[in-house]
Structure formats: structure tokens, C-alpha cells
Amino acid sequence: MKKIGIVGGIGWPSTIEYYRHICELSLAYHANINITGPAPMPEILIESLNLNFAVTNRGTSEPGSWDVWDTYFNNALGRLSKGGAELILIAAVTPHARLNEISKGIDVPILSVYEAVGSQCKKQNIKNLLVLGTKPTMTSAAFKDGMHNYGVRAFYPQTEELKTEVLEIIERLYQNKTEGASEAIAKLVFSCVPEEGLILNKTAVCLGCTELSVAFHDLKGESSFVLEGISYLNASVAHAELAFEACVTQ
């Protein structure tokens, strides 16, 4: 198995989920293989960064304002490469917005969350994708551009009110208040997309930050599932699955 590198800490609960998913995928992969000793695991190198430093050094639209931020992530990627990582993930959607800038000079393949979600959409013939996530995710063009390469039209909740609702749901889930959360997400989805449009337009909903998946209890480990007529894609699970596939492919 190839050694997996993970840029983590953005934030740390998401890093735990990625690490757990990969280890559980390895358990399942080796379950029916006759092996001496405990299930083999890929070696995994995690560079967990300081979220405070990353957030307080976010840039603006000014040229050069992202330099410190870019360097912080680029250095972490460089250390993963030097530490023997043969493929790399960034365990968070938000930093993907600057993937081109932060991956400069890194010669190890970085598997992006867009690739993970995009190839899931292709497999399931999904043409439209409502992306729910953090504020930076729902206000930048990055996710839309990332999906464009896979022939998928990504869009965000259309109004400020709807975006605020998403952020409030995330905030409650962050505090582990899960009661009624999946119903609140479903209600919000129907405010963004007319119910009949979901099927007609081959539309799915992307859970684009780790907290959102907590709403779905037993389904939170699935990369895709259907609940009450809505097709969901879980970005971080799909991302971890893509990494594990690459890790066991020669």
C-alpha cells in the first residue's frame, strides 16, 4: 500500500474522520483475505496545522495578501512529500480553493476533493450539485470550477438567508446537537431546489463539510445515500475512499 499524506487540523475533528475512514476502509478491504496478524494498514503521515494561524492569515483580494497562508500550506505539503507520502489529501474542503497556489513545486500527487466528488457524480450520472458547506466554500467559485471539469453544474443556496441557515445548522452540529438536523437539511434543500427538480434535473446534494454528515447518524460513513427522496454525496467520505483506492492501486 502507498503511504498516504494528510494535511490536517483544518479543523481537527475533520482530520479524525478522514483518518478513521481510511483505517476502516483498510479493515474492510482485508476482512476476507487470509493474513497473519491484525489487518494491514497503510502508513499515514498527518501534518496537523494550527487552524488559528491559517484563519488569521487568510488573504483578501489584494495581490500578495495570501502569501503567508499559501506558504504555510505549501511547506506542510513539502514536509509530507519529504516524509515519504506517495499521495496526499487535504482533509478539508476550504483550502482547496487555493489548490493551484499551495501545490507549487510539490511532486507528489494531491488527490483533490473535487476529483472525489466529481467522479462520484460521473458514476451516478449526477448533473447538478447543490453544495452545502462553510461560508468560504459557499462564496467562492472554487467548488463550481472544480465540478465544471467533471461536467457537473455546482451551485450554492441562492440567498443570504438560505446560506445563513446552512451555517446555523453547521454550528449546531459542531456542538453535537443532532436532533432534527437531517430534517432541517432536507427542508433547506427543498427551499433551494423544487422537489420535482431533484429527479428531473439529476440533482444531488453535496455535504461539503464534515459537520453536516453528523446529522445523518448511521449513514455518516457512506459516500452517497438517498434519504426521503434526496440524493446526498458526502464529500469527505468520498475523498477518503478515493485516497484508499489510490493507495491500494499499483
Add this chain to the structure above:
Amino acid sequence: MKKIGIVGGIGWPSTIEYYRHICELSLAYHANINITGPAPMPEILIESLNLNFAVTNRGTSEPGSWDVWDTYFNNALGRLSKGGAELILIAAVTPHARLNEISKGIDVPILSVYEAVGSQCKKQNIKNLLVLGTKPTMTSAAFKDGMHNYGVRAFYPQTEELKTEVLEIIERLYQNKTEGASEAIAKLVFSCVPEEGLILNKTAVCLGCTELSVAFHDLKGESSFVLEGISYLNASVAHAELAFEACVTQ
């Protein structure tokens, strides 16, 4: 904050607990400090190893039989050092048995689980310590030797039957079967130590592997607690606390 290095994957659920503890300690530490942005986190570098490789390359009493195993851990420690770690933990009790061998040539301080448990014993004036853990832990002299430096007499369940009981409890907890587990541990403790001896001889019980702490639900995040007359020390929580203290100490 100093950068923390962790040798993980032995096994992976334990690595998650160490990482989570350290992040939660940083949250608590910064809770009442006026800071812009989310709570600062130490940078954490995790080398998660392949448990199968480690287990299948365990040595015997033959000279040289541990060479492959020792090199595997020594290389991981070396990569943590090169990756900028300023202090290192091994997130498992078992590999500590060969700490001298695997730390050769590593110039970054390695904070051992013995140091963590030993200094907790000193703080609480504990003189005797019943250590419950995996088979290698309960059959090697390493934990006893480690505690000796702190003036603590460590001992294991005295008979094969009692040791087997511990391993059966761990096995059930590994499958997340927690019902009745803390009672089973208490019963076992009283089979190893007469009830009155616990207080008279200043005896505590060391939860010497991560699974055991799962039995104690809400208390599993505490480095020490008293339940039904038994003083418990949680080795991995104490270890994570020691690391975080060192991380914020200049």
C-alpha cells in the same frame, strides 16, 4: 507552542484518542484567553505505522530478532524529528518496552508513558500500581522498571486466569460492548487486591491500554478518577496531558 510528534497506528483508535485529547486540552487552555479567530492548536505531526508489520516483526529472546521491528520504529521517530517535531510521544503502551533500542540517535525528547504515569503517582502519593493492559504489557518487566524510577511498585494480575479476564474485557470493549464493563473491571481489581489493601497500601489501578478507558464513559477523558472506592489512572490521557504541558512550556 512546540510541535508535537506522535508515533501512531499501534493501533489507530488509540491514535485518535491521543490526538483528540491534545486538541481538547488546547481548546480548554485557550478558552479564557482573548484571541482573534478559532482556538490555537499546536502543530502535530503523526506517523501512523502499519500495525500488521509491527506485530508480524516482533522479535523473541534471540539476539538480533528485534532488529527489523526496532528499525521500523526508529525510522518513524527519525522522520518525526526531521519533520520538525520538538517533542515526541509513542501513542501506545506496548512499544515502550523497547524505548531504549528504538530511540537511539533521536535528538528530540521522547516523553514516555512511564513518565506520565509515574509523575501522576508522585502527585497523588500512589505507592502501588496494578497495571491492566495488553498481553505484552502484562508479561514484560518494562512497565515495572519504568515505574521503579518513580518509587512506585507496579504489578500485574497475579494469575493466568486473571490476566485472561483482562484480555477478555479488552476484547469486548474493542467491539464497543461496554455494558457491565466497569463493574467487571472493579470485580477483577478486587480479585487482585483485597479491598482494604487499596487504601492501606496507597494502591491505584492503571488503565494501561486505550480500550479499557472506554468502559468508563464520561470519565474516559480524565487522567485520574475514583469510582466505587478504586483510584484509576488513565495512562493515555495522562500521557497526552504531559505532552500538552510540555508543548506550552517554554
